[in-house]
Amino acid sequence: MSPLVKLPDYLARSSGDLDQLPPLFGSVHAPGLTAGEYADVLSSWSATGSRNIAIHIRLPFCPSRCLSCDHHTTVTHNGDTIDDYLNCLEQEIEMVTDRIGRHLPLTQLHLGGGTPNYLSDTQLSRLMDIVDKHFGVSSETETSLEASPKRCSPSQLALLKGLGFKIINFQVRDIDSAVQLAVGRSHSLPMLQDVLGSARSEGFDTIGMDLVYGLPNQTLGSIQETVGRMVELAPERIVCHAFSRRPDIFKHQRAIDTSSLPSLADKVAMFNSACEAMLENDYDWVGLDCFAHRDDPLSIARLDGKLHRNWVGYTAQHAGDLFGFGADAISQIGSANVQNQVQLDDWRQSIQSGNLPLQSGMLVSESERRRRQAMNDLMCNLQLSDYRDLLETNGETNTLAELERDGLVQVTPEKIEVTEYGRFALHQLWGDASPHFRGLAVL
Ligand code: SF4
Known part of the structure; x- marks a missing residue:
């Protein structure tokens, strides 16, 4: 099967940095560790x-x-x-x-x-x-x-x-x-x-x-x-x-x-x-x-x-x-x-x-832990079930709709599935989804 051959709109709009993509899950406050x-x-x-x-x-x-x-x-x-x-x-x-x-x-x-x-x-x-x-x-x-x-x-x-x-x-x-x-x-x-x-x-x-x-x-x-x-x-x-x-x-x-x-x-x-x-x-x-x-x-x-x-x-x-x-x-x-x-x-x-x-x-709070687990599942298996409470509690269903509209994910009542297009943006979805995690790594 041939992978992506055409740039989706969000890439064409982007100024050159793929980090323009919206996060799938937003950040939550995580207390620092002494x-x-x-x-x-x-x-x-x-x-x-x-x-x-x-x-x-x-x-x-x-x-x-x-x-x-x-x-x-x-x-x-x-x-x-x-x-x-x-x-x-x-x-x-x-x-x-x-x-x-x-x-x-x-x-x-x-x-x-x-x-x-x-x-x-x-x-x-x-x-x-x-x-x-x-x-x-x-x-x-x-x-x-x-x-x-x-x-x-x-x-x-x-x-x-x-x-x-x-x-x-x-x-x-x-x-x-x-x-x-x-x-x-x-x-x-x-x-x-x-x-x-x-x-x-x-x-x-x-x-x-x-x-x-x-x-x-x-x-x-x-x-x-x-x-x-x-x-x-x-x-x-x-x-x-x-x-x-x-x-x-x-x-x-x-x-x-x-x-x-x-x-x-x-x-x-x-x-x-x-x-x-x-x-x-x-x-x-x-x-x-x-x-x-x-x-x-x-x-x-x-x-x-x-x-x-x-x-x-x-x-x-x-x-x-x-x-x-x-x-x-x-x-x-x-x-x-x-x-x-x-x-x-x-x-x-x-x-x-x-x-x-x-x-x-x-x-890491229980909620953030579950988000990370969810993103990890996406990065390994390209699909995610049992996700709705994570999205709804944080009021981020619009983001999901935006990603779906851009053809990056396919959403059914049972699961979110990363599309072939979305696979090319998985890194950005992941990176933005866990800013705290990334904050640790990029100093
Ligand atoms: S400087 Fe060293 S660590 Fe950095 S890219 Fe080159 S080989 Fe790798």
Whole structure:
């Protein structure tokens, strides 16, 4: 089936930012969380929390800064800085596991960046020792990391596999050299072929790749070529993100020549074209932004209605509460959402003073929790039943009517279903629907 080929009216009217879309659910007030309350949440977690837990460890270091980067990351060439970070990370994990308990079985372990594989072999081994000392990692744990293909040697891939990683997500963005040049990246196609070949030989269960559309110098033709090459490389998963320049938050993005940025209409056409190419090549569109081979666990979970999503991304299993460690890490623990201190120095100083490194947090009300669950269901299953009280209590039925009029959702007495058009706007529906949640993430 062909995906969207024509821009709906709201996109044509928009000035260039898809955030013009109305939210499906409005925001509700959520009380902020103090450090003391956060400590209480952790201490009482073992009595109230689920036994499934996922952890996400942020490693915010890179050898150089990409102009398109929208992560809080530090460029360093000093291994001592990373050693020092691992020391603090261990202390933070100790502070949390002293409260929630040690050796809890992990459903999911994810290393995010920065560039996790910028760590040396010794540092990666030490990190996994820290994890093993505090958590229960088993053959059932879904272990994944993000990796720069440029930093991957066959011996590093062997080490990562030996340390238990099953899923490796290569940060690619685009293969076109003019696009790479414009954002300060460089991955040649032969290098990618080489690295993917090595990863396959090592026996990783899943190889993923990301594609970013809306980058400087990108054209419809160039992205079609990139997607064609990615499909030939045949990763099991390709995650597709839109790039939005936000120089107010990420100052280095000022260096991007705005005249080289594709228009909104170009971006929609790029995503549409990428989507078509992947569907034609046996990828299944999973949820919001992920394309997975039809025999991939994510695709199977989607068909079985068992797809889940948390801060780390889509997963085929219910991962439970998510505990984030490291600067700027996000945690979703029961009714609390927490963001760690964003700036490396602040995060380090908190930990060295024996305090939990809380930047901001909130206790989510039952009503907000249900809204988030509803949006999560939409993002996984593209439909939602049992929703009326959420909409009516907040007087937002007009929004729903507007979305229905624009062809984004189909509403019946039993359910809201996201249409094929609406699927292209799912990200915006979700983002605006939970401003508090987003407020935690974009600082
Ligand atoms: S590798 Fe990733 S985290 Fe590092 S600077 Fe580039 S985009 Fe940012």
